[in-house]
């Protein structure tokens with residue numbers, strides 16, 4: 001169904017698996033791990049809520065936590081272009097290794113997230 005949302009096409013189970021695999025990679029990434037908490041349980045829960053609404057599913061993040069104000073929420077962390085690339089590399093790898101996400105859907109989600117990631121950059125390389 002071409003009118004179905006990305007959320008409908010990916011489905012809640014694959015989306016949850018994607019988020020899980022993404023943070024497993026973030027935890028192992030030398031550029032990203034230092035700015036994330038050691039326990040990524042809450043971070044992953046919030047990200048799943050966010051991506052659910054972002055892909056056209058129920059607006060869980062808004063319901064649970066209010067307006068995301070993503071750029072403001074990221075300001076406490078130095079997000080350099082290098083970290084944005086690392087974040088997107090983790091997401092790209094997680095998309096590839098999550099069964100049940102069609103190639104076209106993976107590309108669409110990646111493209112949308114790469115725009116957001118670029119917008120999150122708030123520090124220059126070397127400011128880590």
Ligand code: HEM
Pocket residue numbers: 032035036037042043046047050065068070073074077079083084085087088113116117118120121
């Ligand atoms: C939270 C880093 C891009 C969505 C966070 C946190 C960090 C972080 C350090 C705080 C984790 C915590 O305290 O639990 C980064 C870096 C990015 C990036 C380095 C590279 C560009 C993005 C993008 C999105 C996003 C593209 C959009 C999907 C979120 C959400 C949260 C979050 C929803 C949770 C906010 C909350 O606490 O309610 N991010 N992020 N981030 N990030 Fe990012």
